[in-house]
Amino acid sequence: MSLDKATVAKIAHLARIRVPEEELEHLAGELSQILGFIEQLNEVDTDNVPPLASTAAQKLRRRPDVVTDGGYADAVLQNGPETAEGYFVVPKVVE
């Protein structure tokens, strides 16, 4: 699979990463090379093989649905680039 510039620009937008126009061509080449490398997986017969998402115990632990932690609004906000009155501040989203 070979990716073109337009596809790379689309993926970059999906990933919310600004990629300068002049880098798209080179990046398309690199990503195509990596995809070419991973396509050898098609040689492997995986009919009736279940996918493995994790080697951890498949059954997750359960716990009572109660509040176990919290109450540190200041600690949560302390690394925010811009905060005000207990909130993170972002550009206006709703007109």
Added chain:
Amino acid sequence: MTELTHLTMADALKGLADKSFTAVELTAAHIAAVEKIRPLNAFITETPEQALDMAKASDARRAKGEAGPMDGLPIAVKDLFCTKGVATTAASHILDGFVPPYESTVTANLWRDGAVMLGKVNLDEFAMGSSNTTSYHGDVVNPWTPGTPETWTRKLVPGGSSGGSAAAVAARAALGATGTDTGGSIRQPAAFCGITGIKPTYGRCSRWGIIAYASSLDQAGPMARTVRDCAIMLRSMAGFDPKDSTSVDIPVPDFEKALTGDIRGLRVGIPKEYRVPGMSAEIEAMWEKGIEWLKAAGAVPVDISLPHTKYALPTYYIVAPAECSSNLARYDGVRFGLRVDGGSLNELYENTRGAGFGKEVRRRILIGTYVLSAGYYDAYYVKAQKVRTRIKGDFDAAFQSCDVILTPTAPSGAFAIGENSDDPVQMYLNDVFTVTVNLAGLPGMSLPAGLGADGLPLGLQLIGKPFDEETLFRVGGVIEDAAQFTAKPGFTA
């Protein structure tokens, strides 16, 4: 004071116990060593005041007879572990200014047992790399680079991603260091720097508070100069943690007790698929030597087959980028780290992430986004997960006929900074022998076995059954005794 920095952890603990020196003296010697190895660029943040405070507290505990299993031992922490009140960067521009308000479980366990923090060490950005050349905070130099800092012309890489950890320990600036391993990031740098490191079984160490790369593969482990020191350190790092849903609730053994030297009758699997094309003759010879050492100690080599080995790297380069594209979505310029403003929220995201991520991280996020996108999810991501089942199945079958597996750690020794950098796939091949272990969730140890013709260390890898780190320590101890690896890097503190 130089000799204090050349001690093993085990000997340092004896010296502290019999009052040959204090934790403050041991720590002061290491703080001086950390300053002396600055040309290696191993540390991102040095914390000498905190180290001395921790050492004083350690001496006070020891005086009261309350010393813990690692009390007074100065170590370095990979800058991927969140440390309360100490900047944590993941070697990325995007975490500029981030100071965690909490401590990772693994580092909290180490401080509980008395260890002393010298500082935070360099790594590949977000642990993505095999050479420690993707760090926003600069390349790390391997202390085995021939010559002195003034005469270095061809600087060698320490391996990666835990390159700062390996360089600091090899250069005698820390008795040990924490590492993390997603595809070989503890074992390959350990091999390149002539030290020992173990990636435990997935679930053995809590991932809570470790900046995530690929959550189904990430695992923390110790890097130190001997097998015994790794055993001491892993015992402190490991343990059940309800805050990590994949942490396993089983007791942590006293790994040192496994160092019996007795491997009589143990079946050691030798996988034929690890004789890859292009592997150097000296790596092959070292592997043979390792087999001979184990035979001489009474173990029985067994030929095994891991038929899907060649598919491990391509599987990894789908699974890991997919998970990283999800994990790294949190770096959005809103809650922590770098922010580059834009006219809209989307522009703010795009500007921040465009400026904040380095090229390798960007490549992996984009690959991950692509393989998870509509129309490609089944062809790439689900396919890779199915091949992962096959890879794990290879190991399950192999362990029917053997107790432990012996392989080389990496297909070569350390290479120069800049080599392999034009071709991402070529760089990925460094992890061909280690990445299988992460995909199968198994424990793996690398230890130095000898020097290559160019005078650089080469490592052997042991792979064990799930939660059987004890066998790795037992066999590792035998290899260590046989190898008698006493060579030191040209540049030490």
